[in-house]
Amino acid sequence: MSRAMDYTATEMMTVAAARALRNSDICFVGIGMPSAACNLARLTHAPELTLIYESGTIATRPDVLPLSIGDGELCDTALTTVSVPEMFRYWLQGGRFTVGFLGGAQIDRFANLNTTVIGTYDKPRTRLPGGGGAPEISSACGEIFIIMRQAPRSFVDKLDFVTSFGHGEGGDHRSRMGIATKGPTKLITDLAIFEPDPMSREMTVTAIHPGVTRDQIAANTGWPVCYAAKVDETAAPTGQELSVLRELHARTARAHGDAA
Amino acid sequence: MSRFLPLAEAVESTIRDGDTVAMEGFTHLIPFAAGHEVIRQRRRRLTLVRMTPDLIYDQLIGMGCADKLIFSWVGNPGVGSLHRFRDAYENGWPAPIAIEEHSHAAMANAYAAGAAALPFAVFRGYLGVDLPKVNPNIKHVVCPFTGERLAAVPAIRPDVAVIHALKADRAGNVLIEGIVGVQKEAVLAAKRSLVTVEEIVDDFGPRSANAVILPSWTVGAVACVPGGAHPSYAHGYYKRDNAYYKAWDAISRDRDAFLAWIKTNVLEQGPEAFAAHSARLNAAAE
Numbered sequence: 001m002s003r004a005m006d007y008t009a010t011e012m013m014t015v016a017a018a019r020a021l022r023n024s025d026i027c028f029v030g031i032g033m034p035s036a037a038c039n040l041a042r043l044t045h046a047p048e049l050t051l052i053y054e055s056g057t058i059a060t061r062p063d064v065l066p067l068s069i070g071d072g073e074l075c076d077t078a079l080t081t082v083s084v085p086e087m088f089r090y091w092l093q094g095g096r097f098t099v100g101f102l103g104g105a106q107i108d109r110f111a112n113l114n115t116t117v118i119g120t121y122d123k124p125r126t127r128l129p130g131g132g133g134a135p136e137i138s139s140a141c142g143e144i145f146i147i148m149r150q151a152p153r154s155f156v157d158k159l160d161f162v163t164s165f166g167h168g169e170g171g172d173h174r175s176r177m178g179i180a181t182k183g184p185t186k187l188i189t190d191l192a193i194f195e196p197d198p199m200s201r202e203m204t205v206t207a208i209h210p211g212v213t214r215d216q217i218a219a220n221t222g223w224p225v226c227y228a229a230k231v232d233e234t235a236a237p238t239g240q241e242l243s244v245l246r247e248l249h250a251r252t253a254r255a256h257g258d259a260a
Numbered sequence: 261m262s263r264f265l266p267l268a269e270a271v272e273s274t275i276r277d278g279d280t281v282a283m284e285g286f287t288h289l290i291p292f293a294a295g296h297e298v299i300r301q302r303r304r305r306l307t308l309v310r311m312t313p314d315l316i317y318d319q320l321i322g323m324g325c326a327d328k329l330i331f332s333w334v335g336n337p338g339v340g341s342l343h344r345f346r347d348a349y350e351n352g353w354p355a356p357i358a359i360e361e362h363s364h365a366a367m368a369n370a371y372a373a374g375a376a377a378l379p380f381a382v383f384r385g386y387l388g389v390d391l392p393k394v395n396p397n398i399k400h401v402v403c404p405f406t407g408e409r410l411a412a413v414p415a416i417r418p419d420v421a422v423i424h425a426l427k428a429d430r431a432g433n434v435l436i437e438g439i440v441g442v443q444k445e446a447v448l449a450a451k452r453s454l455v456t457v458e459e460i461v462d463d464f465g466p467r468s469a470n471a472v473i474l475p476s477w478t479v480g481a482v483a484c485v486p487g488g489a490h491p492s493y494a495h496g497y498y499k500r501d502n503a504y505y506k507a508w509d510a511i512s513r514d515r516d517a518f519l520a521w522i523k524t525n526v527l528e529q530g531p532e533a534f535a536a537h538s539a540r541l542n543a544a545a546e
Contacts, residue, residue: 031337031338032338054364055286055287055288055439055441056286056439056440056441057439066338067337067338067339067500067502067505067506068287068337068338068500068502068505069287069337070286070287070288070337070439070441071287071500071502072288072438072439072493072495072499072500074439075288075438075439075495081438081439081440083440083441083442083444083445083472084286084311084364084368084440084441084442085368085369085371085372085442085445087368088364088365088368088369088383089365089368089369089372089383092365093365093383093384093385116361116390116391121390121394122394124350127334127341127345127346127349127350128335128341129333129334129335129341130331130332130333130334130335130361131332131333131363131364131389131391132312132332132333132363132364133333133363133364133365134363135363135365135385135386135387135389135391136363136364136365136383136384136385136386138387139384139385139387139388140384161390162388162389162390163389163390163391164389165387165388165389168388173388174388177387177388178387178408178409179387179388255502256502256503256506257502257503
């Protein structure tokens with residue numbers, strides 16, 4: 001098999017994230033990288049995948065990626081569109097999602113996420129957008145997939161702020177909080193795939209993308225990384241996965257006026 | 261009963277200095293024309309409420325119209341930061357702004373509670389997260405039937421709700437279709453309301469029996485402002501101007517660039533400028 005890098009690390013990450021979704025999933029889609037992965041899954045191995053955005057668009061099949069969670073494309077191609085209070089009350093709180101797909105600015109070893117502030121809350125060094133739907137997505141969806149690029153400043157030993165709860169302090173922390181859902185079960189990065197250790201719930205590397213070294217992973221992670229007993233090599237993106245993803249991005253760029 | 265007014269009179273008669281104002285529209289139908297009129301009329305000390313403050317509140321905050329923001333996601337969707345908000349919050353320019361931060365679920369529930377004339381909203385939320393530590397308006401109640409501990413936030417009961425809708429009929433009823441967001445709840449929760457519309461029609465014509473309609477007697481001022489949601493969009497009229505959202509990043513990073521933009525595009529314009537924006541978008545799409 002050729003080791004030639006004819007795809008980018010971001011493409012590998014998006015493809016690996018898309019593969020995590022099953023055809024039968026009902027997925028609450030975060031904007032940005034989660035949205036790209038979810039639509040790639042729908043356009044490749046999971047054509048019946050149900051995608052729902054917090055704008056109230058249910059079973060939407062956008063031809064181009066939305067820039068916001070409420071682009072008209074999402075409503076035009078949805079099975080139905082409900083109000084935002086209904087989305088959060090009946091659908092999310094009602095427990096009708098098998099998966100929530102999130103990104104974040106900071107993550108810790110237990111997959112708690114911060115999208116609120118870098119620094120202190122009252123005097124932040126960087127004020128980030130905040131939680132949006134994520135605090136309740138994290139507790140109400142059956143499980144959580146997370147897609148994030150790895151870097152020392154984003155994969156941190158301690159979060160500046162807990163915007164959404166992953167495995168807390170690890171172990172049985174979720175069940176002690178009275179949360180019955182699984183929480184983060186997959187963290188897909190540009191270097192590797194992490195899954196929670198069955199006992200400690202620490203996010204543990206279970207697969208490394210082709211050509212990536214453990215040294216690279218260590219250099220981009222702010223805690224000592226644990227590896228599963230058996231670590232696989234992620235299958236490289238197929239030609240079909242890459243062409244579908246690239247066509248999706250090209251259609252999106254044209255639709256958003258990037259080419260103008 | 262609602263009353264038809266030119267936009268300037270609608271804002272003049274509906275929004276006062278110091279009011280709590282919710283300009284809603286979840287990505288779709290954001291009432292930019294009304295926001296610009298508020299800037300032109302130099303309203304001050306507003307408490308601005310919006311789930312996603314978006315460019316409309318970046319502009320109002322950058323012009324010093326507000327001293328408090330209640331929100332749940334404060335970014336430029338798909339692009340990055342709201343730089344005018346951050347400059348106000350982090351550096352106090354042009355004036356300091358206080359924040360009250362929630363999650364989307366909390367605000368959506370709080371609007372629904374406001375529309376239902378309840379004092380607070382109850383929901384299953386904020387589990388294990390830090391926001392309740394920094395926002396004293398996030399509390400908990402115990403279910404009297406099951407003993408479950410649930411999150412509680414105050415109902416949102418704004419002085420004024422401002423929305424943009426698709427159509428009003430001659431009787432002043434208002435129609436919204438597409439992504440309907442929290443606009444119905446915001447209007448029903450508010451003491452007063454201002455609705456801008458794309459057009460005024462004799463009859464709404466063919467529509468779903470479940471289309472969102474605010475009857476005339478639930479609405480205050482109605483102003484016809486074609487294109488009034490630009491650069492957000494109006495379902496069936498014009499698309500979201502995503503290129504404008506991307507361009508805003510550079511305009512809003514720099515105080516002088518922002519002020520120059522506001523002078524040219526807001527202070528020296530009137531509501532009729534919005535019709536030109538939507539017409540340009542539709543011409544480009546053909």
